[in-house]
Amino acid sequence: MRSKTLLIFLLLIATPLSLQGSLTYYDFSSSTERRTAEYSAQLVGQINQNLDRTLKEMQHLSIMPMYxxxxxxxxxxxxxxxxxxxxxxxxxxxxxxxxxxxxxxxxxxxxxxxxxxxxxxxxxxxxxxxxxxxxxxxxxxxxxxxxxxxxxxxxxxxxxxxxxxxxxxxxxxxxxxxxxxxxxxxxxxxxxxxxxxxxxRGILSNVKFEDKGSLVAVNSRTELFFLENGPGLPPDRYEELASAAALPNESTVRRMELGGKSFLTISDYSDYSDIKIVRFIPLESLLKETNALRTKTMLIGIVCLVLGGGLATYFSYRLNRPLAALKNKMKLVELGNFKQSVQVETGDEIGQLSHNFNRMVEEIDQLVEEVYVIGLREKEAELIALQRQINPHFIYNTLESIHMLAVQGQSERVSDMVTALGRMLRYTVGHECQLVQLREELETAEAYVSIQQLRYGDRLQILFDIEPELLPHEVPKLIIQPMIENAIYHGIGDYDGGKTIWVHAVRFEDCLLLTVRDDGRGMSEAELASLRQSLNRPVAVASTAEQRRDGHGVALRNISQRLALMYGHAYELHVDASLGAGTAFTITIPLPLKEVVQKGRH
Structure with missing residues (x-):
């Protein structure tokens, strides 16, 4: 604002000065150029007339022998x-x-x-x-x-x-x-x-030009008769001068560029001798007085601009100082710092604007605090709700396994499964925090694996490959067990042969990579594309019937949605599979983990 105000003041001063100086310079230079052109045209014409007179005498001498x-x-x-x-x-x-x-x-x-x-x-x-x-x-x-x-x-x-x-x-x-x-x-x-x-030279000695210039005499073939180099042109410029003199065979006045300089050219052509006299006048010397006037005008303009600029700077500073302070406070508010206020120095429009700004920032600060607290509570509630969705889904699958063993009369195995299930329920229900140590998550996963091994026996092998230094790191709760569950039910299912599931945890740069991979039946390209697309769909969108048909998809979407809430774009859930070659799920989360909303630790 200050620069704009200063610019306006300077424009108001510079515009009339520039217009006056430009018009004066243009009128004076045009008048000088026109007067010089008219006078030089008369002299050049006189030169050609005197030359014709001499040539006529020579022509008369040349014919005398025949008489x-x-x-x-x-x-x-x-x-x-x-x-x-x-x-x-x-x-x-x-x-x-x-x-x-x-x-x-x-x-x-x-x-x-x-x-x-x-x-x-x-x-x-x-x-x-x-x-x-x-x-x-x-x-x-x-x-x-x-x-x-x-x-x-x-x-x-x-x-x-x-x-x-x-x-x-x-x-x-x-x-x-x-x-x-x-x-x-x-x-x-x-x-x-x-x-x-x-x-x-004799003809030129009787002609007095007002200015210093060059003169060339050529014929219609641009053949040289005489060359007088004046100031502004270096010697040995015949070819350039002769080429420049190749004007129409008539009396003309025009401007021309020669040797990087501007010249006023005046030419006169003689039909009798076929000689064209061309006068080259450097505009630099022609407009010497005009340029001196321009220099004086510019000096006066500069002095006026300096004085006016000083006054404009003073008044623009007085006018824009409170606005600059208000702008700086606005930038701080824009960055999220709402504990700002502007000192009100005057009672004019700017003072009223500052007062209203202070009141607005105070109200915004109060609203932001209220919205922030509400947002934290909503996010915490959403995470807990998503986490608890896993419990009934997991219980449904586990009870189905217990039911099948009970039907088969395997009471001891049923007892072991119920004990392991109780331990898992205490972990899932008793922990309302969103982050747990990787060690705790693996213990729960091992409890779940023990339940499934009671059901499948030697048909199921699960191998853990965990870097020891990663065990204390915090990870989102219940992300490994759903992936193992998915690998068991959809990688092995009712397949009669034995299958293996690998669980890996490694550190790559500043990220933690958790991978659950199986060598089950895998998925076709269409199934893989459908699963990848479903991971981006909220869990609530799926109907009850869909959840029954695709329980593992709901669990994976649940994991993806919770990771998105906790890490934003910093996480990745990648699925890779091929038919007959198994499936691999990889979760990538940053290390060290970001602070998230949680309800305490146990």
Whole structure:
């Protein structure tokens, strides 16, 4: 209750603070992200426009040779591959250099303009110490792209040309096209303009982004033209950046996960150059100010929660202290301790509840004492009644045996049986306690056996196998004799041959095992199942006719019922039998035995 009250107070404080902080953070971050996206989209679009302007100038330079008759004449002269290794004259070199140099004037972004003749000779604005004079463009990786363009200009992504004699090869991107005869459309050569990456750097130097991020320039094939790694991204992430830049060929703004971090991506696509400029802005740096605001809001919220939590703890303690005391007393009452009372400190609802609790516990304590005494008396009476049920049943069977001997004229044996019967009656009637020593129970069983041996003579052999240390232990009264009786009447009965009954008492772990076993006719599976089922049926359920037909079943049920009353689930009465192989009854009871209700000892 105290924790719930404290939780309610804290929720009342935390909920409005959380809502206010969340809404403020969301509005501010959304506004920042939207403003940055709009501004960055304009800048990225401007970058692409400036790049298109530069590429259009390069495209114009690439077409100029086809409008210069002298250039065409020289290329026409050296267009045949059969003229390999043939150098142009000095005059021809000067004319070509003059034409090429006019295109590179005041253009530091151009690394070189190269015109490849058909025989492999390369006319260039660079000298022989910088570039190879003879080259076969068809062996270059970029040639297939130029050839497929079929005379149109094409843009070659970043690469390292093999014709440069540089010790440290640099990356360039190029504008190239085939040079063809205007009239016959015959290919005379190829022009290639290599551009430095300073083209992009120069454009970017004129663009001022508000935030720090990365920029990638790729074409529709995701081929790289330029990469500027910003903070938040480690180097050598071209493949990941290029894959992330594979956005639709249109201007878009979206969020993206890259390298385990979130980025805002702004892209702009040029239909003219087929180049897509993508700006990657780390949300972490973009929302730096927003996160600072969030941190301040959280600190204020934590301070308010601490203050509110202290007040809530104090008031919840004052409110829940009497309830906690009442709850502890209730737990003790639940465990059966009814001698409890709660101190009433106030006159409010909690005080009234405590007063009513004290009165209720007092009344329950009185009722429990009354019910407990009544229950003990009822249990004692039930045990005595069950025990006494054995007496008339046993007397009936014994008198029947005496009657049979009297009819046969065996008066001495009748006298012995009557004497033994009297001794047994004194034991069964004179003892109203439920527990006796195992020694006493065995003496009574031996007296009963002597009666039966007078009747059956040598046909009946009974063997006792008892561990001596078990003799002082207490066992329920009259549990061995009924099992011996059952073994005699239903194991031997009118069978003419001799039979043996074994009585065993052993200790197994903390239990006492009493077994009565015979080698009589046994039982079929159906009879065994019926007997096992009947052991779970109360004795009172059986009718008088059933008891006459199944007297041994009544006795065994009587034993089972008495053991259940005395030991609950701690006992076991097991029957095992097979037809022609005898029957065994085993009782398992705990050691040391539990205290039970009894009327004294003799």
């Amino acid at each position: 210069d008759p002298e250039v065409l004449a020289i290329l026409r002269k050296y267009s045949s591959p059969t003229l390999a290794d043939r150098r142009p004259s000095v005059e021809e070199l000067e004319k070509m250099l003059l034409h090429i140099a006019s295109g590179t004037y005041d253009r530091p972004e151009i690394r070189g303009i190269h015109i490849f003749a058909g025989n492999g000779f390369t006319f260039s604005n660079l000298d022989a110490n910088t570039i190879q004079l003879f080259n076969d463009p068809s062996q270059q990786s970029w040639y297939e792209r130029v050839h497929k363009a079929d005379g149109a200009w094409t843009l070659i992504p970043t690469h390292q040309p093999s014709y440069y004699l540089e010790r440290d090869p640099q990356d360039y991107f190029s504008v190239a096209r085939l040079i063809r005869e205007p009239n016959t459309n015959r290919t005379l050569g190829l022009i290639k303009i290599d551009l430095k990456l300073d083209v992009f």
